[in-house]
Amino acid sequence: MFRLKSPRYNSKPFLLRAAIRKFGILAALGFLMIVGFIGLVRYQLEPAFRADIYENLHASFSNVEPVLVTAFLQGDADKANLVVSDDSFLPSASFKEVFLRSGFGPPEFNCGSSLEKLAWGTFCHENSSLRAMIPIRSADQLLGWLRIEQDASMKDWLPYVRIIQAIWIASLSLLLLALLFVLQFLRSTILPLRRAIEDLGRVETAEDFDSVIKDLPFSELIGLATRLASRSRELTETKTALEEAELRAQSAHLASQVAHDLQSPVAALKQVAGNIDRLATDDVVRSIKTSARRIDQISRDILCHFQVDGKSQRPGVTFVFPVIQTIVDEIKLAKSAGKIEIECNISDHLMGTWTSLSESDLGRCLSNLVNNSIDAIRRKGMGSVQLSVAETANEMLIVIEDTGLGMKPEDLNKVRIEGGTLHEGGHGLGLSFVKDALESIGGQLRIDSTWMEGTKTTLHLPKVSRPSWFIDRLEIPSGSKIVVIDDDESILGVWKLKLIGMNASFHSRIPESFDCDFLIIDHEIRGEKETGAEVIERLQLGQKAILSTSYFFSASIQRKVEDLGCYLLPKFLLGNFDFQVKAGEGSEEDLDLVLIDDDPICRSTWELLAGANGKRILTFSSHFEFLEKPFSLSTPVYVDKNLSDGQSGYTVLMELHQKGYRNLYLTTGEVREDKAPPEYVIAVVSKEFPLAA
Template sequence: MKAPPLNNLLRKFLVFQLLTLVALVGLTVAFTGHFKNRLAGQLTEALREPLISGDIRSVSTQMSGPISRDFRGAVWVPKNGDAPFSVPIGLGPQNILLYRTAAVPIYFDEQSTRLAGQLLFYYSRWTSIPTAIAIWLVLILISIPVVRRENAQLAREYELRLKFELKDSQASLAAQVAHDIRSPVAALDTVLKDLSQLPEEKRVMIRGAVGRIRDIANNLLEQNRKEARGESGHEPAAAVPGSAQLLSNIVDSLITEKRLQFRAQIGIEIDSRLDPSSYGLFAAIPPSEFKRVLSNLINNAVESLPEKGLVTVQLAANGDSTEIRVQDNGKGIPQDVLARLGQRGETHGKAGGSGLGLYHAKTSVGSWGGSLIIDSELGKGTAVTIRLPRARPPEWFVSGLVLSPGAPIVVLDDDASIHQVWQGRFESVHVKDHGVEVLHFSTPAELRSWARTDARAAKDPLYLLDYELVGYRDTGLSLAEELGIGARTILVTSRYEEKGVLADSLRLKARLIPKSLAGFVPIRIKKDEVPERLDAVLIDDDPLTRMTWTMAATRSGKKFQSFSTVAEFFKEAPAISHETPIYIDADLADGVNGAQESLSVRDLGFQDIHLATGHEAARFAAYKHLRGVVGKEPPWSQEE
């Protein structure tokens, strides 16, 4: 960055004023000379006759006043060699450095052929300089406001240019760092595929750390791309809410990271308060930005503590909102300072702090539709609460386990501690009293052997399968696909956020529970009820069609239920008798193939399955399990 242009402006101003002064002096001197020459000519014309006739006394008497008023004096030098005379008497040659001469010749005749002599008028060479200086000073006074405005404009332009160059430098550095990070992250991803010898907890921690590094790198690159397109590189990240994120998993992984970060500070304890009440809390947030905000808040809490102290992070529901509370037992914040915190540039208790951390946190949370509240009491500590609107859980998430009496449960996991967790959870709701048998398997071979021994019994259980099975190529999803149990499978895994795992789960109709939340998922046993036999069930994404069927069922006195997706039907299927006729639209929302979905419905035990569509029946000849292909009219419309 070049030096500020203000010195250049000052130099230019001074040079300009100096040249202006020189020009003014030259102009005034030239103007004075021109004026004196004209005046000398006029005086000479009046003195011509006396001078030619030699009437020196008359010249001295008549012209002494006019000459002395405008000139230093005048000297008559005759051509015939007579002695010169002067006005005033005794005026001799003058110093050419101080005086200039206006010489006017006088002729005997009007044709100017016979020279009588010349009259020399002397006047001060520098009389005009004070006038030039006075004009110059006036010009300076006039130009000072202009120079000030120009100076301010240059200062603003310099500051903006400095900011842009600094921003470009930072963006370039961020892009380079992000680019350089991606290569080691790719190497770590390769290593992560072979971490089977590590315990599950350490695998989760390493994956979480690598994932966060990847998020940071991607975010830096995205900001750099936005700035290159002329978009804002700072606010937009916060302005886009993102998809629904499971908050408990973000908080839990970040707490683990922070404990490692501050483990050298032995007296500092970081605790998380996650319990069953925090299960299943989602918010529409960008995960990497939320982690950055929460990470900064935890850092602030730790930095506010002396050598010993406690930082607690709590996640809880509050009506339609979710609250994440970061609390410390430090020295607290004065009320006058507390009122200003969260404003740009306001900070407290941090040497060199800019106040941008809390400001960024507050604006980010606000852009997600939430709020950030700071409470503090001197001597007791500070609590910062992030309040976010609750988001609806995604379709893949298991909000709770609903167990059917008499239906077995199969648990497949290579980690013995997970089997203990599930056993304890099921014993707490007394599953044995309801005829629910829990089967535990540790290897794919054990599950396959049991399923092949009693293929019919293998169709009934609820399957809780681990995704990553140490020492085996098989995964929980590949086994679910192999055994045809996808719709009754719940994948219990720490890798639920991976796109490939999530995509395969949705394809197989399997749902997921993050493994870290296995101890918190609500469990209840459905009351002993005989599944209700309905006259029809319709699965159709068109609300008008569902309304038409509902009205027809009401008029005909039929028992009827409708669903917009197959996933909605699966949730209610245990309460519906397998003898109920099922009607499925061939073309469901988001490109879902209803005919293909009917296979999953059949796998649940339903036999009377129809496609309700406008297409010809021949198009679905390959689906032998279908009882028929009908139109969109309700099956009992002919009874009306």
């Protein structure tokens, strides 16, 4: 309890440094006071100093005054100058001169400061010098003048010098005594205090503490240490109690969250168990696997929350569509929605979207929000729920929209700010968890609602960079040998349709030996000891292999394919996977046509018929992919009328026309329009392959 550290107090000065600094300030102030006191003494002694100078000057002048009067009466100026130039007369004077009276008046006598006139002369003090003009008289007759200049500095005045010396000696003695007192005080205080602080770091018991503080020099310090120790015990006990209370609160919240999350998968298992005789075996297995995986995710989240294994791993990515489909199927199977219709509206090109939010957190968010919509519809009595996915430049949006009861404006503001629940019996866990989960990855939750019309909840998920292992289309050189291995005959059937006319072989087991230019293999194959990833690693295929699996959600598998340098294809995206034969260099000039259509079935059919009729074509799911390659401007280009994202084929054809393409056609499965197409479109044709024999 005595080892608590307070880093925020590390900037406080040490006592010794503070004492030295304060003593330095005190010494500086003392010096200034001494200088000021000396100035005051000088001011007070100035009159006495001048009086002493005048007295000495007057005494010297009085001694030579009779001789000067006689010389002036005789008109002998040389004799007068000889008298004043004698060294015995004012030896400190730097200038001495006499002037005989003439008709021109007295000699000029200027003073930079004020003149001081006495009965026997006029005086001028400038800086440290004294100038005097003394008249020489006989009775009442003015005979001439004596002008004198001499040094008059107070620092040379003996009384002043002695007083200043006394002041400095007394001041320095006092300062020295103060310094000795401070050093002795610090020596008797700081050393025991430092020893006590060092010993406190080793204190474990009350007896140890008593042995430490007994050596402190002052009772005030002992009292302070005792109070601090007592307060430290109290704070430690309070902190321990708060930590225990917080841990209990977290455990209670986690238990409530787990119970909340387990409702749907447990209800689904109950429904399967109660209707197992009326359900198909495949449906039962699929439902049990889905519910078991959800329960396993919840258990793994608990372990991760408490950091049971203490390991830090690279996070995986989560595909959005299968999580949405799983949650919807789970809710439908559990019959928690009753007769409420739940629809998923996700475009084909958005089925491969992903997020950095974990699969369990995304599933928990969607489950909470869909269940909230179902509750709102039940309170209204009727309605439906629709889930959709959209994207912007920087975000992916998952929208859950219902036609339920909706919320009043004041309730909507409360939910937006505080979260929680508005209906009786709710725990308030759903929205709180969704907000926390989205904020943890830089996303946000938006709720829009109108009373009696419904609620629209939008999850704003920041886009993440495309994983290096993800693949949704592939071009391989013509004549490449392809091997497909999968224990599911239906999956092999899909691959056979996609690879018609190519050099491909298909296997439900791993051959003992095989040679290929490209391998497509399932991760788990019944009856085999090796997994698909292990086969890819053994053959060192790297980017010449695709691991096609339903376990794409596994972060460990995602990390494995990233380490192997191969590709990962989720099986739910197999229908949208675009497999093309790469045209040779410069062969674009020899193409019979190019098809731009977002329907993978249409593209596969045209490729199949082109191979059967000996024609060379290329197909693309969007015109952006088409524009990535250089083609001859005379190449026939067929564009579907209605592309993904509501894009019109006419718009694409206009853009291609502006780029210089001349043979442009519009394909459509709709009833032909009577009006003629734009002049840049040669013809509007059906979806049938136009070059069939």
